[in-house]
Amino acid sequence: MDRQLSLSVGQAFVAPERRHHRSSMSLRVPEAGLLEAKGALAVISDSSSRNAIAKQAGDLSVRGLVADYFSTPDHWGVKYSAIRVLRSLNAWCYAQSQHVKDGSYVSALSAMVYQGREAHLFHMGDTLVFLLRGAEFEQLSRDHITDLGGYRYASRALGMDPSIEIDYLQVPLKQGDIFLFTTQAVRGTLMPSDYVRLIRADVSDLDAACERLAQAASERAQERGYGGDQFCFQLVRVDALPEATEDRPGKVYGDLPVPPELSPGDRLDGLEVEAVLSRTAQSRVYRVRDLASQRQMVLKAPSPELSSRNAYLEHFLLQQWVVERVKSPFVARVVEPSRPRRHLYYLMALVNGETLTEWARRHPQASLSQRLDIARQLGKAVQALHHRDLLHQRIHPDNILIDSHGQVVLADFSACRLREGDGHRHSRELARQVGLTEHSAPEYALDTDVGRRSDQYALASTIYWLLTGGLPYALAPHQLRTHTDLEKLSYRSARTANPEVDAALDDALRRALDPQRALRYRRLSEFLVTLREPRRDGDDGDDGGPLGEPARFWQGVAGILLLLLVLSWLLR
Template identity: 80%
Template sequence: MVESELSLSVGQAFVAPERRRHRSSMSVRIPDGPLLRVKGASAVISDSTSRNAIAKQAGDISVRGFLADYFSTPDHWDVKMSATRVLRALNGWCHSQSDHIREGSYMSSLSAMVFLGREAHLFHMGDTLVFRLRGAEFEQLSRDHVTDLGGYRYPSRALGLDVSIDIDYMSMPLKQGDIFLFTTQAVRGTLMPSDYVQLIRQDASDLNAACERLASTAQARAQERGYGGEQFCFQLVRIDQLPEEESDQPGKLYGDLPVPPELSPGDRLDGLEVQEVLSRTAQSRVYRVRDMYSEREMVMKAPSPELSSRNAYLEHFLLQQWVVERVNSPFVAKVMESSRPRRHLYYLMGYVEGERLSDWARRHPQASLAQRLDIARQLGKAVQALHRRDLLHQQIHPDNILIDSHGQVVLADFSACRLREGDGHKRSRELARQLGLTEHSAPEYALDDDVGRRSDQYALASTVYWLLTGQLPYDLPPHQLRSHTDLEKLVYHSARTLNPEVSVALDDALRRALDPQRALRFRRLSEFLYALRDPQGQVRSHNNPRLLREPANFWQGVAGVLLLLLVLSWLLR
């Protein structure tokens, strides 16, 4: 007898002259097979605060982003952890994007419901509306988070509104026949609870038709009362079938897998044969392995056998795979899938046929400045790819950078990688310190100050400085600082004194990116990477940092030249 699975039906309807002008977005994803049993199904609706193109884009991105990232979270995470992590990452990205636009913002209300097993989990922020129809009972599940300003109602809690987000969460048991309605604030003042029940129940077998009835009735009511009826949307989800028995959460199975034992070349595990031991540290083991079925060579990373009881570390270890999966860049290591099911705790990455940057530098002492800058620019693109996904690497140094036989850079080792947080990255800093700081770590890690993207900027610049000069920018390694007064001991050594090929402009860019004070570094990583693309300083005058710092001296010089030309022209008459 085949065990029954969760089964849902869906209906949708929009009222808009053109769908692309609608400020609301909604979608449902019902995966197949194992993913449905592990992660369930999800319905999402978003509603932006304005009607411009940016607002529409924010709504679409939030819906698509949630559905893509939620189903990519590690299997061992429960629904609440998975959805919360994804929503916080989306919120951080939307909030950061709003800083780069003049009109509009990446801000939207959002409600997401996950149906897993015999339970529903609701995540809500803002003023989108979620109702449940059970029998004749029609109940609103979401709370309105709104503020009245000058007669207008605005969301007081929304995705992208602030750097941190407070998410309403509730779970509830499901019953066969439950119908969930997702809509927006535009419907307020048009339909009564009895209208919803009547219009949905009129022909509950066709949810699309029910949504069309809701939309047309709401539009007619709005026009009768003298206001616009062009922004209505309705989404219905019906529970057609529930699993017969609520089994143990499948998502925990992966987290309960045993840590692999110590492995040596020739050993086999889950159809993978160990070819070489690449690294053994206190936290992890890294092996080069060959898939005996597909013949592919890959890299296996597993926790150290001695840490099998340290659940906090194992939780972060499992996060690493999700981190790598979120980033799509040729300059960042990629996650691979084994041809057989895993029976031990590890993850696989693509094998890079190459060497570490530290080994490359030893073998190529005569490499040109152009070669070294090309490597630096590729590394910068890898760090940018992480930052676009609101991730900090925190361990950028030559031993974590690989160069293949074609000269392409691949950033590896995500042991200290973490998502952007709203607490000054306190937990990120603690994780980096636990794994061990390096001579390229930014000073704020040693001084318990807030860390962020500019901390990665420092590590990147320090690695580039080392690549260009073979030395470190300061006599005292920043990771050995003991107090803020020690910052005065950090005196920058000009890269030009160690490598005359380094231009003045490039040296200035390195100096700024390596400033001991995090706030004084480049505001955006792209500014530093621009300097790497233009090492001779052939930049427009308004992009020159020295000009920006000393505008008075610049214009005094211009005035002096003009005065000299005027005097010469007078004397030569």
């Protein structure tokens, strides 16, 4: 039987009260299959002592990384997977910190993935990682510290900025290597010789070694007058390594080839193609049937001619992970294959329905109420993406499906991308590579910053089209060439094309479709509130509405009580 990677761990924690700790650590060694594909993960995080929610910040960063890293597709490499997860986690922590008054979700973090005969270190902030190999004791991490007003705090930490720079180091492993994870609080207490002596005193019991380190550090801190009440130590020892092999998993794109061009009747990995749903320059979409379960699904794969265009393949791998992270009935759902994949693709649940374009063509007499219901469902789909810090960037009637029950499902994530810093330059470039539409916001054509309000524009433009059958501007925004062209965009009132649209809804559409991104709604929820059904002229809200009967009932009760009060006053 082939040898597998084997690790041992020891931990010790020193804090006055457990609930007040600001550090967190963990080691996860998964089952054999996942261990080979993803490796084992050791992580430590530490938040500032001045952070009111330091415990939550430290715990959340560790739990979030461990959960999301092992949820990435098996054919993603270690570096690609970890960096994707850390960037997503960083964006989420930064966004959540904006809503916290007395604290933040900022924490230093060091994570090491042990896969095969190599270790991969990912580091942010000032947590410490050391390697003890024989008698040599070496620090692997770098201290990112800023000194401000005599107070030293971690810089380049997780959640500190919208974008994050992550230190990466690859380390060849040797049997017997011991890795120490600790926090900046230990600085000024133990010397390298202390670490070596205390760990080597009895390497068979790593928990006892961590306890010795914690006790020695606490005693040294008290002797020198330090605040030595927050120490944590984690030791990871490499007990066994797998046999050396040339065929290691974990390349950036895996070893999976791009599927060839497929036609109805062709078979791939136990799936039979029933129909070709879409062929574009970037991808192929097929309706397929699992030959074992007879289940129908949608298969999406890169175009065969893109097999050498790694930049797009990198994003294609991200698409599946993006959709898996969003749990919403209004967003297309990824399906796990029933057998190992031998080609690069992913599967989605089949929606038995039609595109919004087809629906509008078949229902020209649909009521305003029906159209607004579709608009509200579509808004919830976009909200679900934004809650996970994702930009869709391609909201368009052809990418919206409606099933037989009227359920709206947002699909096509070819331009979907995690929010990032630098004005989302890479997101804008991806959207332009995939192709702009008449519903794309003007900023995509003008090379200016894009963001959530760009999705808001595309959503509002699609809703405008749904309500009126036309576009809000005579000149399509994706055809703009200079910023002066923005002045040519004159909003065409939706009420002109559809008198059923009331003034309030028309004004809301006008604002969400403002050519200047900064002048649109600050939050998407503000726009979605306006998508309620308009009241009829002269309607006071009681007649015929769901609250009309109860309102008349209580008005009658109030009248009777008033009459009884008057009678009792007259009969005194």
